[in-house]
Amino acid sequence: MAILIVTENYLEFGLESGFSNFSESAMQFLEKQGLESQGPVSKLTFKLFLAVLCSLIGAFLTFPGLRLAQMHLDALNLATEKITQTLLHINFLAPLFMVLLWVKPIAKDYIMNPPLGKESVPLMSEDTFDTVRLWIIILLCALRLAMMRHHLQAYLNLAQKSVDQMKKEAGRISMVDLQKMNIFTPLLFRGLLSFLTWWIAACLFSTSLFGLFYHQYLTVA
Template identity: 65%
Template sequence: MKPTQEMNISLVWCLLVLSFAIKVLFSLTTHYFKVEDGGERSVCVTFGFFFFVKAMAVLTVTENYLEFGLETGFTNFSDSAMQFLEKQGLESQSPVSKLTFKFFLAIFCSLIGAFLTFPGLRLAQMHLDALNLATEKITQTLLHINFLAPLFMVLLWVKPITKDYIMNPPLGKESIPLMTEATFDTLRLWLIILLCALRLAMMRSHLQAYLNLAQKCVDQMKKEAGRISTVELQKMVARVFYYLCVIALQYVAPLVMLLHTTLLLKTLGNHSWGIYPESISTLPADNSLLSNSVYSELPSAEGKMKVTVTQITVALSSLKNIFTPLLFRGLLSFLTWWIAACLFSTSLFGLFYHQYLTVA
């Protein structure tokens, strides 16, 4: 019973933190929409439509190239839902079609992409500034790995590039399997967590690179003609330091989303942290039988309570049969991949913009 309770507590914690991170990014995006003069609103809308089209294109790719397990999970969900409706005496029809499911999933993905637009653009600028400040080769190498970390995460689900070559590498005429699928899934989770830890470790370098923008602004104003008052100079420097909280949120919130979707994938997808898969516990079924035996001994005056509790238990077990680990594994794998893909796409565009399109 204790492992089940700990799993439920960790599950609730991950959901709360994930929803809080999404709320933070939503609040930051709404502030960009309130700006009338700048083009932040147009940038968010443009990237939102771009990620919607991209999500629809990705969802049409077969499992032979992008192995999320989304098709298998949705098929299992539809079959389980139809069986549940048949037991209830209702029409045996799937509650949602595959096209509708992918359409709403693409809308949700476009919102995530819009929320991650400015964090990715800001990360590209801080990456360039941090590279200019770094003097050691090790720091520069870590900065490059940190910038390419979302790309590495994206490639983990590309079956022809990673899974086929890692699990069955071509060694001469024969291919010797190096690991099982469960081991590969575990290594994938550990790689994502390690890359998230690296990004957290490089946070100080990126924030320091942003703070150095104040010195750049002062040097730029010294080159301009005319006199500058001390009050204007102080306001400009203070604006950079006050905005540091927003920069920190834009740096940490996508990292928190990515990390907790990975933890949810491990928990709800029934994965394991070890090399060998964990055994699935059957305690809930035993507890339900125990509860029924206990309620059967209650007095007749509490018969209604017994029926109510039994109905709730049956409903929860039915929901557990409908929302299976196959569904959560496919859905959370796709969401984890999508967050990494959005971060890399926006940061790559920001790198191109700050490197070639801005005036030095």
Template identity: 65%
Template sequence: MRSGTSWKKNVSLLKDGGERSVCVTFGFFFFVKAMAVLIVTDNYLEFGLETGFTNFSDSAMQFLEKQGLESQRPVSKLTFKFFLAIFCSLIGAFLTFPGLRLAQMHLDALNLATEKITQILLHINFLAPLFMVLLWVKPITKDYIMNPPLGKESIPLMSEAAFDTLRLWIIVLLCVLRLAMMRSHMQAYLNLAQKCVDQLKKEAGRISTVELQKKVARVFCYLCVIALQYVAPLAMLLHTTLLLKTLGNHSWGIWPETISSLPVDSGLTSNSVYSELPSADGKMKVTVTQITVALSSLKNIFTPLLFRGLLSFLTWWVAACLFTTSLFGLFYHQYLTVA
């Protein structure tokens, strides 16, 4: 009995170490992939990251000069991309097992689906991250939409603002489709209990009822983790997309929203607010005014150009990581596992 229990402990330790090693391996893989993607220019992957970082760096230099500090760049472009690649590797490691699990549920859901419409929706759901990735590939999507080859004259089908809005709507609709197909994937996972029972029946020897109950109960108890692995990447995509719309000053409509961009005199505002203070509090008034002006000038540093580039890249990266891990999981479950 002791040898049997020790063997089970060793197996569990090997499983834990295997999962950890898989996450570390995919983390290094996504780190190298992120460094390679960050080298690509905006002519191929239109994130606007270079423009946003340049605007941020110049605005930060001007802010430091106004504050009487040394006019050096707050961070170099290489350092910025290095830390961004590390953050991207963490996202890729986090999305490793959700992608692998999604591939397995996709195959099981296809085997259960009897209607062609359901099968088509399952295929679209699986390829949804690929569609999101292609939205930022400029030669494939934007060049054909903005300048379609229609003879000698090129007539753009929509403006750049409309294309950005269309891109946001496509991501939201694909996320809604994935949420709608969640029931089929959860049911496909629950059918693993029947597979476990069938596999135990094929084994030689007696099968205890307790062991059979444990295998079936393990599937149902793990359902919450499977649902979290299914919903977490979806929440990340929706979160980055909504942040991109809000902080990037995009619009949900075809025509851009009219936003009043009247300049606000921070000095006048601070003087009007603190004009009722007594003269004894003059020093405090000056200090509060300086803090107010400094905080208002931070809006000129963190501009919508910076948020557009950064959030566009993060949205694209989450979709790319999810598609890469699910594609690897599809290859693994279909060709490398033995039924």
């Protein structure tokens, strides 16, 4: 919500103009239908909805972000060439580059209109800048795909790393942890898994059977 409060002078998303255009178009449509309205939703409601959506996206990306950081570190340790390490660093910083492309004081004031002495000479038009920004995003996505092999190899090595860690800790397992394991035995998890598998299959079959009966007999005209 704090990001949505920032004005277009700093973060140029186009949300204000986009929402205004949406409201005007909706009001014109409702007027043609003979209805009076101040708009489908208020600006505050619109931003609250975006804030909730962004919160969900952030929650869903928390674990992948942590895993990506681990794979990045492992990939750097596996890489032997400087060019590969440089590309891995650029790949890791790619989201930051994309974020800065929408920061108006950085993107437009210093890239599109760089100050040269007392005057600022425009290097490109706004449409050209949008095109360049789009191509930068495409190139960064292509770089991430190119570096995927290194990340996947680092991810596969996590299994061996976990095994080595378990071997190191094998002699340091406390009696309490050992007792927690003689409690949560594989037989318990096997029973729970068997029950849940049976229950899901039973629910799926019973609801499907009811649906078959409903469509076969109850909806016949």
